[in-house]
Amino acid sequence: AQKITQTQPGMFVQEKEAVTLDCTYDTSDQSYGLFWYKQPSSGEMIFLIYQGSYDEQNATEGRYSLNFQKARKSANLVISASQLGDSAMYFCAMREGSPSGYSTLTFGKGTMLLVSP
Amino acid sequence: EAGVVQSPRYKIIEKKQPVAFWCNPISGHNTLYWYRQNLGQGPELLIRYENEEAVDDSQLPKDRFSAERLKGVDSTLKIQPAELGDSAVYLCASSLSLAGGALASAEQFFGPGTRLTVL
Numbered sequence: 001a002q003k004i005t006q007t008q009p010g011m012f013v014q015e016k017e018a019v020t021l022d023c024t025y026d027t028s029d030q031s032y033g034l035f036w037y038k039q040p041s042s043g044e045m046i047f048l049i050y051q052g053s054y055d056e057q058n059a060t061e062g063r064y065s066l067n068f069q070k071a072r073k074s075a076n077l078v079i080s081a082s083q084l085g086d087s088a089m090y091f092c093a094m095r096e097g098s099p100s101g102y103s104t105l106t107f108g109k110g111t112m113l114l115v116s117p
Numbered sequence: 118e119a120g121v122v123q124s125p126r127y128k129i130i131e132k133k134q135p136v137a138f139w140c141n142p143i144s145g146h147n148t149l150y151w152y153r154q155n156l157g158q159g160p161e162l163l164i165r166y167e168n169e170e171a172v173d174d175s176q177l178p179k180d181r182f183s184a185e186r187l188k189g190v191d192s193t194l195k196i197q198p199a200e201l202g203d204s205a206v207y208l209c210a211s212s213l214s215l216a217g218g219a220l221a222s223a224e225q226f227f228g229p230g231t232r233l234t235v236l
Contacts, residue, residue, distance in 0.1 A: 004159075035224075035225075037227075042229075043206060043229060043230050043232070044227060044228075044229050044230070045160070045208065045210075045227035047224050047225075047226070050224070091159050091160075093159075095223075103173075104150060104162045104165050104173060105162075105225055106162075107159030107160050107161070108159050109157075109158055109159050110157075110158070110159050
């Protein structure tokens with residue numbers, strides 16, 4: 001079974017509108033972390049936001065917020081007031097816990113976001 | 118502070134040729150990762166190092182791929198011989214240690230990647 005599922009291959013949004021990118025995850029660990037990365041056409045992976053499994057509040061970083069619903073195992077990224085520069089691939093990723101430490105990030109397949117003027 | 122450095126940025130080779138990629142992580146980062154990213158997909162881990170030790174190489178095709186991190190700093194990933202299906206972007210990343218007592222939030226910083234094309 002996939003550990004990270006991103007069901008939206010592509011999303012379109014108009015500039016200044018908000019958009020939600022979906023992510024569901026699968027883990028039996030109690031301690032884990034969820035990440036979102038942005039990958040523009042230039043190829044670099046840019047860290048956006050992090051949510052820990054024990055965090056009670058949803059994470060926010062500027063225009064990015066993470067809608068964390070633990071019982072549903074979802075960690076959706078919300079981008080408010082979209083900008084043209086937000087056009088990129090967006091990846092959800094998870095790091096699981098273990099007695100010896102944490103695992104490497106496991107990535108979803110990504111969602112391509114296109115922002116139109 | 119310098120980020121993760123990778124070279125070369127692009128490489129075109131013919132199948133059956135060898136190729137090597139180099140990565141220098143962020144100073145102080147004990148953990149180094151090599152990922153492969155196929156077109157339209159997310160990165161997939163090939164190998165992870167904690168200092169000099171490879172702690173997760175279960176996804177590394179060991180018949181043709183090899184990696185080393187001799188002094189626990191920079192690392193080299195090699196493919197010999199390359200196949201057509203190896204065409205991808207090879208990403209290197211680094212982070213603070215993920216060993217016992219680590220934080221789940223330890224951010225992974227990625228290099229710009231090496232785009233490999235095998236003809």
